[in-house]
Amino acid sequence: GQSLEQPSEVTAVEGAIVQINCTYQTSGFYGLSWYQQHDGGAPTFLSYNALDGLEETGRFSSFLSRSDSYGYLLLQELQMKDSASYFCAVNNYGQNFVFGPGTRLSVLP
């Protein structure tokens, strides 16, 4: 089976950098994704790591280390609009996407 863990809440101030961690216990997967979900909204895709290392997309970067069963999402130059829930998800060998419990990010002025 697939099991993912994330911190439940993270708080940071506008303009800062924040890292949201994701640890997992899986029988293997194709890749690790990150999604953002604002209250009342749909999850939206942010990034995908198929290989170990860092992927950068604008203010957001994502990292994967399969040997450490660990990944993170790095958000730079935080803005108030970044306040949302963030989910890591594994591509379960093309069968489906298994999501973590989510981390609620609060950005303070």
Added chain:
Amino acid sequence: DTGVSQNPRHKITKRGQNVTFRCDPISEHNRLYWYRQTLGQGPEFLTYFQNEAQLEKSRLLSDRFSAERPKGSFSTLEIQRTEQGDSAMYLCASSLGRDRGGTEAFFGQGTRLTVV
């Protein structure tokens, strides 16, 4: 194409009634997924289709739940004899599943079900 569309957006029903939700995926996407999400939790996988074939169902999907994708386009999720525990947001997602199932799922706005 404006993305994944779900109807209705909200549904209130009495316990024991049947409900049906519809999902229209992005037109060129061959994969369609149903998820359920409760407050403060991540989306939980229910089932997925590749074209019209239902390839996997979660153990969460009891016999009261059934999903179809008759022509490989839109999909319906029916819940029979609803229970209060069925109250949740039901999310539909689609992806272009190539050799590894795709890297990105596009979600609809969801149908919020309340069973009273």
